[in-house]
Structure formats: C-alpha cells, structure tokens
Amino acid sequence: MNILVCVKRVRASGGTPQLSADGGGVDTRNLAFTVGPHEECAVEEAIRIAGDAGGRVTVLTAGPPEADEQLRYAISMGADHGVLVDTGDTELDPQATAAALADAIRTLEADGATFDLIMFGNESPDAGHYQVGIRVACALSRAMVGGVKGIDIDQADGRARFRREVPAGVEVYEAALPAAVGVKEGLNLPRYPSMRGRLRARKAEVRGIQPEVAPGTLRRIRLRHPEEAGTQTVVLGHGADAAPAVVDLLEELEVV
Amino acid sequence: MHALVMIELDGDGVSASSRETLTLAHRLAGELGEAVEAVVFGDGGRAAESGGLAVSRLHQLDHPMLATYSPELWGESLHQLIARLQPSIVLGPGSDRGLEVMAQAAARADAPLVANCTTISLDRRANGDPPTWTLTRARQGGLLLEDAAVTAPTTFASTAAGAVEAASLGSLREVPVESFTPELDGVVHTQLVDETTQDSGVTLATARIVVSGGRGVGSAEGFEPLEELAKLTGGAVGCSRVATNNGWRPHSDQVGQTGTKISPDLYIACGISGATQHWVGCMNSKAILAINTDPEAPLLTRATYGVIGDVGEVVPAIVDEIHRRTLGNRQSA
Numbered sequence: 153m154n155i156l157v158c159v160k161r162v163r164a165s166g167g168t169p170q171l172s173a174d175g176g177g178v179d180t181r182n183l184a185f186t187v188g189p190h191e192e193c194a195v196e197e198a199i200r201i202a203g204d205a206g207g208r209v210t211v212l213t214a215g216p217p218e219a220d221e222q223l224r225y226a227i228s229m230g231a232d233h234g235v236l237v238d239t240g241d242t243e244l245d246p247q248a249t250a251a252a253l254a255d256a257i258r259t260l261e262a263d264g265a266t267f268d269l270i271m272f273g274n275e276s277p278d279a280g281h282y283q284v285g286i287r288v289a290c291a292l293s294r295a296m297v298g299g300v301k302g303i304d305i306d307q308a309d310g311r312a313r314f315r316r317e318v319p320a321g322v323e324v325y326e327a328a329l330p331a332a333v334g335v336k337e338g339l340n341l342p343r344y345p346s347m348r349g350r351l352r353a354r355k356a357e358v359r360g361i362q363p364e365v366a367p368g369t370l371r372r373i374r375l376r377h378p379e380e381a382g383t384q385t386v387v388l389g390h391g392a393d394a395a396p397a398v399v400d401l402l403e404e405l406e407v408v
Numbered sequence: 409m410h411a412l413v414m415i416e417l418d419g420d421g422v423s424a425s426s427r428e429t430l431t432l433a434h435r436l437a438g439e440l441g442e443a444v445e446a447v448v449f450g451d452g453g454r455a456a457e458s459g460g461l462a463v464s465r466l467h468q469l470d471h472p473m474l475a476t477y478s479p480e481l482w483g484e485s486l487h488q489l490i491a492r493l494q495p496s497i498v499l500g501p502g503s504d505r506g507l508e509v510m511a512q513a514a515a516r517a518d519a520p521l522v523a524n525c526t527t528i529s530l531d532r533r534a535n536g537d538p539p540t541w542t543l544t545r546a547r548q549g550g551l552l553l554e555d556a557a558v559t560a561p562t563t564f565a566s567t568a569a570g571a572v573e574a575a576s577l578g579s580l581r582e583v584p585v586e587s588f589t590p591e592l593d594g595v596v597h598t599q600l601v602d603e604t605t606q607d608s609g610v611t612l613a614t615a616r617i618v619v620s621g622g623r624g625v626g627s628a629e630g631f632e633p634l635e636e637l638a639k640l641t642g643g644a645v646g647c648s649r650v651a652t653n654n655g656w657r658p659h660s661d662q663v664g665q666t667g668t669k670i671s672p673d674l675y676i677a678c679g680i681s682g683a684t685q686h687w688v689g690c691m692n693s694k695a696i697l698a699i700n701t702d703p704e705a706p707l708l709t710r711a712t713y714g715v716i717g718d719v720g721e722v723v724p725a726i727v728d729e730i731h732r733r734t735l736g737n738r739q740s741a
Contacts, residue, residue: 338659
C-alpha cells in the first residue's frame with residue numbers, strides 16, 4: 153500500500169496578507185511557511201494507512217526550491233520520501249501545476265514506484281483553485297473524490313471507501329485502487345514530529361525533478377484587498393451587566 | 409458565443425447557488441447580446457417547472473449511470489455535452505458538488521476553470537480567435553481578490569457563494585427540454601454507495617443564530633452555557649479551530665476557512681480572538697456580537713456589537729436574562 157501525498161508550500165496563516173507594491177503577489181518577506189491544514193491531515197492519514205497496511209509514503213510538492221522545508225516537515229512526521237518539482241518562484245495556474253505534478257508522478261512510476269492512493273488537500277488555503285487534484289487524477293485515469301473526512305482501505309478487495317460530509321448529511325463513496333482523493337481538515341488530528349523524526353528529516357534525501365512548465369491560461373492582473381465596511385463596534389457593556397442589552401438585541405431579531 | 413449554466417437541483421428545485429449563477433449568466437448574456445442555455449442532471453422537467461430559469465434551451469443529461477451522483481460520470485457527461493454545444497463560457501455554482509463536477513469536466517476538456525468568481529466580463533473577441541475574459545475571483549476564502557484574464561475557446565467559471573444576489577428572472581414561459589445521452593462505458597469512476605441524512609433540524613450552515621466558542625471558553629464543559637443559549641434562540645453551536653484542535657468540539661462544528669462558512673443573521677462569538685482563518689468563515693454574517701476579555705481582539709474590533717468580559721460570566725447571565733423575561737411574560741399573560 154504505497155501512498156503519494158501532494159502538498160503545497162503556503163504562508164502560515166495569521167493576519168491579513170500584505171501585498172507587494174505592484175499587487176502582483178503577496179509580500180512574503182518575514183513570513184513563516186507551512187502546508188495547509190487539509191494537507192497536513194493528508195500526510196497524517198497516509199502515515200497511518202501505510203503503518204497499518206505496510207507500505208511507503210512519498211510526499212511530492214511543486215513549488216520553489218524552498219518548499220524543501222515542507223517536504224522535510226512531512227518526513228519528520230513519518231513520511232518516507234520527498235520529491236520536489238522545481239517550478240520556481242512564480243505561482244503557476246492550476247492547469248500548469250497539475251500538468252507538472254502529473255508528469256512528475258509518471259516519472260516516478262516509470263522508475264518503478266507504484267502509488268495505490270494519491271492524496272491531495274481539497275483546496276489550497278491561498279489560491280483556492282479547487283481543481284489541481286482532480287486534473288492530476290484525470291490525467292492519470294484515476295477515480296477521485298473530494299471533501300473527504302474518512303478513509304477505509306480494503307486491501308484484499310483492492311478498494312477504498314471515502315466518507316464526506318455534505319449539507320444534508322454524510323455520503324460514502326467507493327472506488328477501485330489505484331485511486332485519488334482530496335481530503336479536508338477533520339479527517340484526523342495530525343501529530344507533532346518527534347525529535348527522532350526531525351533528525352531523520354534533516355538527513356533525508358529529497359529527489360529533485362526539473363519539469364517542463366507549460367505557460368498556463370489564467371493570467372493574473374493583480375491582487376487586491378476587498379473593500380471592508382469600516383465597522384464601528386457598538387459596545388453593549390461589560391461583564392454580566394451587558395446581559396439585558398444582549399437580550400434586547402435577540403428580541404429585536406425575534407429569536408427569543 | 410453563448411453561455412451554458414450548470415444547474416444543481418435540491419429539495420426545493422433549482423438550488424440557491426444555481427440561481428445566483430443564473431443571475432450572473434443573464435447579466436453577462438445581456439452585455440453580450442447572446443442566449444443563455446442551461447444543463448441539468450436528471451429531471452429537466454422539475455428544473456423547468458421550478459421556474460424563473462429564463463433560458464432559451466434546457467439540456468437534460470440522461471443515462472442510467474447518472475441516477476446517483478458520481479464526480480467522474482457527471483463531469484464526463486458535462487464534458488461531452490459541452491464538446492457538442494461548444495459554448496464560449498460555462499458557469500456553475502460554487503457549491504462543493506458544483507465545483508467538483510466543473511473541475512472534472514474542465515480537466516477532461518483541458519480547459520481553464522476559474523473558481524469562485526465575483527465578476528466576469530468579456531474583454532475582447534477578435535474574429536475567429538478565442539474570446540478573452542476578465543474575471544475577479546476570491547482567494548484565501550475571500551480575504552483577497554484576484555483580477556485575472558483568461559483566453560480559451562471554452563472557459564469554465566464558478567461563482568463565489570454570495571457574490572451575486574439571485575434575481576427574479578422574469579417570465580415563467582415554457583422552456584424547451586432537450587435530452588442528451590452521454591457515452592459512459594469504460595469511464596473510471598467512484599460510486600456513491602451510501603447516504604445518510606441528518607435530521608438534526610438546525611444546521612450550522614443554515615441557522616439564523618450561531619453561538620460559537622473559542623479559546624476563551626476554556627474546556628469542553630465550558631460549552632454548556634453556549635449550548636443552552638443556542639437552544640433558547642433556536643440557533644446552532646459553532647467553534648473556532650482552537651476548540652477542535654483541543655478536542656472540545658467535533659470538527660463538524662468548526663467555523664472558518666477549513667471548516668464551515670456561515671452567514672447567519674447574528675453570529676455570537678464567545679472568547680474567539682478572530683484569526684483570519686476564522687474571520688473568512690464568519691465575515692458574511694449580517695451582524696456579529698463578540699464577547700471577549702480583550703477589547704483589542706481582532707474580532708471585537710470588526711464586530712457589530714461587543715461585550716467586554718469573560719465568557720464564563722457573560723453567557724450564563726444572558727441565559728438567565730432570557731429565562732427571567734420569558735418567565736415574566738408568562739406571569740403577566
């Protein structure tokens with residue numbers, strides 16, 4: 153049961169992102185980086201599944217050379233291998249990202265690796281294109297379901313079951329392996345890397361792949377902040393004394 | 409040069425997010441002087457009857473394998489219809505399922521998909537060349553906007569939830585329904601094998617009042633007064649990422665970028681400082697009441713109303729006040 157997890161280097165969430173002077177991108181100086189919460193859960197789940205079923209976990213990223221840091225973090229959690237597809241500093245559009253990832257996976261599989269399951273975060277926390285995983289799965293002719301918060305593997309049968317929450321309740325999907333899946337935070341609680349894991353990650357070898365990057369079709373003009381109505385907060389009071397004013401408000405809304 | 413709109417059906421007929429998408433499509437078609445057509449999976453009759461589509465044709469995707477949802481089969485079917493109709497733009501709802509089907513179809517067509525758009529307009533159209541569109545899309549859960557351009561024979565775009573107010577689209581005239589049967593043999597796909605519906609009544613996504621707790625609540629037990637306040641107001645309980653990471657609440661209660669995005673009439677945020685990841689989940693609330701000991705907490709400065717104080721004192725006092733007034737009303741009645 154070999155698993156490939158695709159991750160993306162993103163700025164660690166915190167305050168409102170500052171834009172570069174020309175609006176061409178986010179000013180990333182002095183920022184910390186991480187992988188998104190969905191992807192951290194994907195790494196955790198892959199380590200658990202491979203731990204139970206036996207097998208290896210490979211983490212793959214397309215991004216700048218600095219994304220090496222995110223691969224090593226995943227290795228410190230317990231992943232076995234890291235692969236960096238160097239697409240440079242400029243953000244690619246989702247079609248180009250997916251093409252680079254699919255090519256890299258074909259290269260890895262041509263070199264003898266097999267991946268029974270390819271995992272993605274449902275969407276990246278920054279760009280949020282909601283499609284890279286699906287495009288990769290399509291290019292590799294694999295079934296793919298997104299928004300998943302529960303995975304059961306039936307190795308004997310060569311099938312996987314995926315559970316996701318929808319507004320109306322819960323849906324369960326089944327697919328034959330090899331398959332692909334987009335997961336969401338809530339799938340598990342990711343572990344913190346152990347000291348031993350960190351040492352291992354420092355020494356681990358990360359494979360580099362230089363892709364041919366397609367130009368893509370979506371061209372960024374600029375990023376900007378949405379207009380936010382300048383809110384003047386009405387303070388209803390301090391401590392328990394504020395209760396009557398709060399209940400007045402609830403009565404206005406006719407909910408009590 | 410026409411627009412095709414993907415329609416999603418729910419219990420009430422055409423879904424709310426599909427109506428928003430239709431509104432955007434009609435606005436765009438008005439600019440272009442072109443027709444709008446729509447496509448529905450399964451029951452085209454029901455879609456047409458629910459009215460207000462105002463489209464020139466409604467395509468119904470028909471195949472026994474489409475009776476239950478499958479991302480790949482639905483996406484492949486949409487792709488085949490598009491290959492035949494060759495619309496210049498395909499618009500779809502920004503729901504999870506809508507995005508999934510659009511991404512599947514766009515991947516198969518090797519066409520661009522611009523997700524979560526707030527505006528779309530035609531930039532230029534040279535004779536014989538593919539059109540160029542300029543679009544604004546929401547990034548980072550809506551914290552940033554991206555202006556972008558795309559040139560392709562067919563562009564897919566999904567609408568950001570709440571970006572457009574669904575308008576009434578006029579006359580309820582008969583819409584011709586045309587059936588299209590895709591070829592689905594051999595398509596690799598997942599199958600929906602089980603569906604359970606929760607009949608919990610009020611859900612986080614639809615509640616008018618959401619009472620939410622974060623770090624300031626302090627423990628799982630600390631949520632009891634919040635539960636009671638939600639019950640008394642017919643609302644739902646939510647929480648911040650801190651609360652789920654500490655195991656105080658299940659992840660399904662989480663409001664935020666990686667949880668549920670909500671737009672209640674009133675959001676009562678108890679002991680939540682308001683990191684951006686949380687803010688993007690609740691910023692569409694009509695009003696926010698933040699209860700926090702720290703008057704400088706980001707959520708308190710952005711809220712409509714604020715109470716400065718400890719959640720453990722303020723929320724029980726609100727509950728008591730509601731009880732006192734209801735009791736008073738009963739006695740005077």
